[in-house]
Amino acid sequence: MKLNLPTPAAALDIDAVMVDLDGTMVNTLGDFAEALNRMLADLSLPAIAPQAIENMVGKGSENLIRSVLAHVGAADIDAVYQQAWLRYEHHYLAINGQFADLYPGVLEGLQALQSMGLRMACLTNKPLSFAQPLLAAKGLDGFFDCVFGGDSFPRKKPDPMPLIETCKALGSEPARTLMVGDSSNDAQAAHAAGCPVVLMTYGYNHGEPITAVDAKAHLHSLAQFAV
Numbered sequence: 001m002k003l004n005l006p007t008p009a010a011a012l013d014i015d016a017v018m019v020d021l022d023g024t025m026v027n028t029l030g031d032f033a034e035a036l037n038r039m040l041a042d043l044s045l046p047a048i049a050p051q052a053i054e055n056m057v058g059k060g061s062e063n064l065i066r067s068v069l070a071h072v073g074a075a076d077i078d079a080v081y082q083q084a085w086l087r088y089e090h091h092y093l094a095i096n097g098q099f100a101d102l103y104p105g106v107l108e109g110l111q112a113l114q115s116m117g118l119r120m121a122c123l124t125n126k127p128l129s130f131a132q133p134l135l136a137a138k139g140l141d142g143f144f145d146c147v148f149g150g151d152s153f154p155r156k157k158p159d160p161m162p163l164i165e166t167c168k169a170l171g172s173e174p175a176r177t178l179m180v181g182d183s184s185n186d187a188q189a190a191h192a193a194g195c196p197v198v199l200m201t202y203g204y205n206h207g208e209p210i211t212a213v214d215a216k217a218h219l220h221s222l223a224q225f226a227v
Helices: 029-042 050-054 061-071 077-095 106-115 128-137 161-170 184-193 222-226
Strands: 016-019 119-123 146-148 177-181 197-200 217-219
Touching (some): 016 161, 050 061, 146 161, 161 184
Parallel strands (some): 016 177
16 A cells, blocks of 8 residues: 655555554543652652653653652652552553543544555553553544554564564564654664654654654644545
8 A cells, every 4th residue: 555645755655554652642641640640649759740751751651650750759769669550550540541632633544544454553662451441442442453562572662573573463564564653762663673654743752853853754643644
């Protein structure tokens, strides 16, 4: 299938698409802030501002929790981490999706890709037990042939392993499987796996400008796939 990008870039010949979740399809910053601050309260630690959390998102829950604990000045992160994870998991599952919103154009973009007959996977660093309920809550689960989380494989993005394994699950070659994401993690993993990558100009890129990251295109909305 030839996918025409709304940029000067050449059209891509692809058979399948992998789409990131947080920062690409769903703005989950509100969920992160709510669950993390409930976790911090349980540990008698000070709250953290959502703006500070934004730059910590994207490398999996363990990295997020450790970064938050360091930010608020936890004395011994290794000692408190397991309890922090259990409280975070409890609170996140309780509020999953309640403080999160779809980015504009997500449904239109996914519908366009689906109408092209492309096989699709959601590939995220979010734990699978968080990702699947969130997709269902936002009405996105029906678009994907498979869903893989940060705990589905031994390594997470930016390692290429999750992309390579997802391509196998989709029955597509990496060179013909598009990665759609919002961060340098997605781009680094895609380049190493041999997949073309398109990046969204919103989302979470660790506080760095996403347009500086090499990609086939930088789009402001998934709806641009429907053009």
